[in-house]
Amino acid sequence: MTQPAPVVFLLDVDNTLLDNDRVVADLRAHMTQVFGAERQERYWAIFENLRDELGYADYLGALQRYRVENPHDPHFLEVSYYLLAYPFADRLFPGALDVIARFRGWGKTTILSDGDVVFQPRKIERSGLFKALDGNALIYIHKEQDLDDVAKRYPAAHYVLVDDKLRILTAVKKIWGNRLTTVFPRQGHYAHDPVVLVTYPPADVTVDGVGDLLRYDLKTLIEAGTAT
Template sequence: MAEPDELLFMIDVDDTLLDNDRFAVDLTERLDMAFGKEECERYWRIYDERRESLGYADYLGTLQTFRFQNADEPNLLQMSQFLLDYPFAERLYPHALAVVRHLRVMGGAIVLSDGDIVFQPHKIRRSGLWDAVEGRVLVYLHKERMLDVVQRHFPARRYVMLDDKPHLLAAMKRRLGDQLTTVFVRQGHYAAKAASLEIDPAPDMAVDRIGDLLGFARSDFEASAPALRTGDG
């Protein structure tokens, strides 16, 4: 077994390091242009149904189902190419890669994401995040339920989780207790929806932008029960 890291940062992808909301806007515009408003809305209805049944975002599977009632094969092929060629590196939030480098100076770092087993790893590679963490990437259906597996793959004395979904952070905190410091990154539509909710336990730290973490030091994450800290700006 690998020697445990003293401190391991586990970093979410969508709306934490990468502006997935912008990707959804671009995809909507492309669908509308290729198929029209009604068909665009049908794509997103299928997407919502599959997300509800599968528990993760399935853009490729949604396109497969979408084709059953749409015979416009050339446009369908162009849509598949759009998804595979999408410039995810251009959708990283400002300073996202610098933050990953900064965290790696302070401890180990991995990408820990929810998603499907094909498109999500593809997105992580195309964005440059795969190389940024030297391939230390885990993708699960429900990462908050996989912490035992995460600990087996990447043992550490203390963990830090960065995510835009505070309910996931709370679920992880309930599992790992004081061994985990949770950092709420208040970006994207999930974070906005959570603003009016009471989360228990509340995140240990919160920042408005991922780039704010460049102002944090290792000592900010090492206390056994850190007080809530909010990033500047």
């Protein structure tokens, strides 16, 4: 049996380490240029329907479904290339890599993300996050439902979870209790949704941006979780 580490850091990707809202805005602009406004809107309607169905974002899967509806539109190839070649490293939030380096100095650190089996790993690799974390990355369909597997792979006395979704932070806190410090970077559209902010309790630690975590020491982070 692997002895539990004193602390393990679990880091979300989209709108936590990487500005995914900016990625989506760039993709919308590119699709409008390639497909036209009407078909661009249709793609995103398919995307949202597929997300409701699967429980996670599947950009390439939505593009597949778009092609079924438009089998003679050759432009989907250009959009596919655009997605696969996108410069994700340019969309990391300021300080993201520095925070990773700081956390790794304190304990084992890994990505904990949701997503599909092709595009999400591609995003993690091309952003430089995979290399920065020496390949430590977990990608689930619903990560909050796979905490037993997370704990098996990364056993720890205490966890620090950084995520832009209060829903996720609340769900994991209910299961792990004071073994967990929840950290909420207020980045991206989910983090500023007024309905979300009044629906879920505040995280143990709230920061404006992930880079603000450089102001925290390990003792403060752990005590913020154990005090709740």
